[in-house]
Amino acid sequence: VLAGLEVAAALLAEEVAHERSLAVAFFTNEEGVRFAPDMMGSLVYAGGLPLTTALDCIGTDGARLGDELARIGYAGTAPLGIHRPCAFLELHIEQGPVLEAEGKTIGVVDSVQGISWTAYDIKGVSNHAGTTPMHLRRDAGYVAAELICFVRALARRCGGSQVSTVGRVVLEPNLVNVIARRAHLTVDLRNTEANVLRRAEKEVASFVIELAERERVDIASTPLVRLDPVCFDRDLVARVEATAGALGYSSRRMPSGAGHDAQMMARICPTAMIFVPSVAGISHNVREFSRPEHIEAGLQVLADLTLELLNK
């Protein structure tokens, strides 16, 4: 950690020669829990959301974002877009288990996954679990299970960065001896490649039609979230990799499965990210932890590459 801090201190003290200016960015509302969408500040900065729309956003508690920023003294006065960076770098913990599992120190993030969330509402027919023969059932719970297995197999078939998750399932009436009349579930698909993600979405949609017909149930779908994947700057990503290598750190290229401000800044300038390992891949949890030596390594890559970019 010290090495990184020393470089930062030296820069601030103008003790290091640099041709370009350095700015440190703190964006409002990256998480988006109280005020949606997430990554709101960087999205506004990059021109993807009008400032007034963002300020008028109403939170889960009924408060207006602009009022709350003024109340806590965070309402800035500088005009938007005053700085258009020649490059943007973001250091982050991985929030996943890949680096730790592979024993790598640095994640060279080359992309951010696109996200597709869809809710499905399956309408079958509730009936007696003992007296209804298998071939006469219209079992919403079974249909949900088959859809879950399909999206899992789909992710394996697509390979690469494709992930798929069914995290939410609710059956009605949800009783041991009653065939479910209804099942609600969500499908979360993510991929760094826009065309593969679209193909995965289409495969799920086709399967749902086939499944509904075969099992004689109705399946209604509702799109919840749809974000295209983001690819980071090829040259800048290569320089992150080279810097990690020059410092002797093991690294691997990887996509980010979570959203970050860098994906919004990628709209206006060459952007890349540096990941460091998360212990056990745990995140958004009080047990979230990254080892000091890994944080130091990440800061060192950030500092060295920043110095290079300042004089490129």
Next chain:
Amino acid sequence: VLAGLEVAAALLAEEVAHERSLAVAFFTNEEGVRFAPDMMGSLVYAGGLPLTTALDCIGTDGARLGDELARIGYAGTAPLGIHRPCAFLELHIEQGPVLEAEGKTIGVVDSVQGISWTAYDIKGVSNHAGTTPMHLRRDAGYVAAELICFVRALARRCGGSQVSTVGRVVLEPNLVNVIARRAHLTVDLRNTEANVLRRAEKEVASFVIELAERERVDIASTPLVRLDPVCFDRDLVARVEATAGALGYSSRRMPSGAGHDAQMMARICPTAMIFVPSVAGISHNVREFSRPEHIEAGLQVLADLTLELLNK
């Protein structure tokens, strides 16, 4: 309906010659909703449950069965086992869709399915749906889905009367973008053949072990209900079938998927059941309905065979 009633009236008026006596049975607490177990009265009558145990049974509202029977004037005084019938017949609605689907009037019930209920508690690891690669997941929700698909395929593979149902599934934390750390589900297996039911139970148990190992989750199982199948008296079943045929009614042999007092009486005397169609197979529902002409047909079979048995 009249024909059946006329026969009954004629019997009661001693206008029909008969060598044996006729008794009409009304058993206490067939449903078992307030006081468990169900089919309690017939179970006590057949010697499967001590009378005092049954009378001391505490209901869902805290009341004691014996006290409640006394309170409503239903506490009888006749000693148990005073009548040991030479045969027992029960007429019932099917409570399922088979007779209607096949256009049959009379169900010749040759058996009652054995029931096996097991609860499964699957412990996986909760994680981020975006940042956790497929091969590093320990997804309790996916494991639940695979188990649901397995028991469905198992029922198809076993064939015959085998049915399997997963009517209850609960995921934790049950969120769109979080891999489930836990899944609770129940498996309901039923078959008229004891050895097939046992084999089905063993297949599920083996699969659960294999699945837990493959998906690196813990699966704990808890047995909930286990009742062996009951086979009705071969000769009496054949006589139900012959009587229906002699009356010109279409019929088919079938098991009962639900429990009935007849299955308890089968412990002490030759027993059989007659089913009539349930419209749309709906039961335990305000929409439960059987057509008068079907009820009449069922009563006619019951009456004719009863007359025969009285003089056999």
